[in-house]
Amino acid sequence: MKQPAHRRHDLTDHQWNLIENHLPGRKGSRGGQAVDNRQFINAVFWILRTGAPWRDLPPDYGGWSNTHRRFIRWRDKGIWTKLMLILAGEKDMEWLMMDATHIKVHPHAAGAKGGNEGMSRTKGG
Numbered sequence: 001m002k003q004p005a006h007r008r009h010d011l012t013d014h015q016w017n018l019i020e021n022h023l024p025g026r027k028g029s030r031g032g033q034a035v036d037n038r039q040f041i042n043a044v045f046w047i048l049r050t051g052a053p054w055r056d057l058p059p060d061y062g063g064w065s066n067t068h069r070r071f072i073r074w075r076d077k078g079i080w081t082k083l084m085l086i087l088a089g090e091k092d093m094e095w096l097m098m099d100a101t102h103i104k105v106h107p108h109a110a111g112a113k114g115g116n117e118g119m120s121r122t123k124g125g
Helices: 013-024 039-051 064-077 079-087
Strands: none
Touching: 013 039, 013 079, 039 064, 064 079
């Protein structure tokens, strides 16, 4: 299968090397072997960074339904928390953070006509 072009939110080789040995489904670990943990994590990052619904996941990341199901399983098993704890000591966590520039604001909250200028006032004045 042809490898898709690297997207800006995909894991770099350095980032991948930090977490690869801590993931379930890797070669030599108990249980089944995952087809591609890196592709799965990149798919989850794509969803988180874009804010798109799971159904809009680009097909080269894999099927949206299986990716979502696996994301939920990892959440329930505490795998995402474990990865965050492992990476907490990493100097450059910018790749993992989301700030206000990634969050869209409703036009009324940004001061558009009919916005929330009078939010602090009660109906009675």
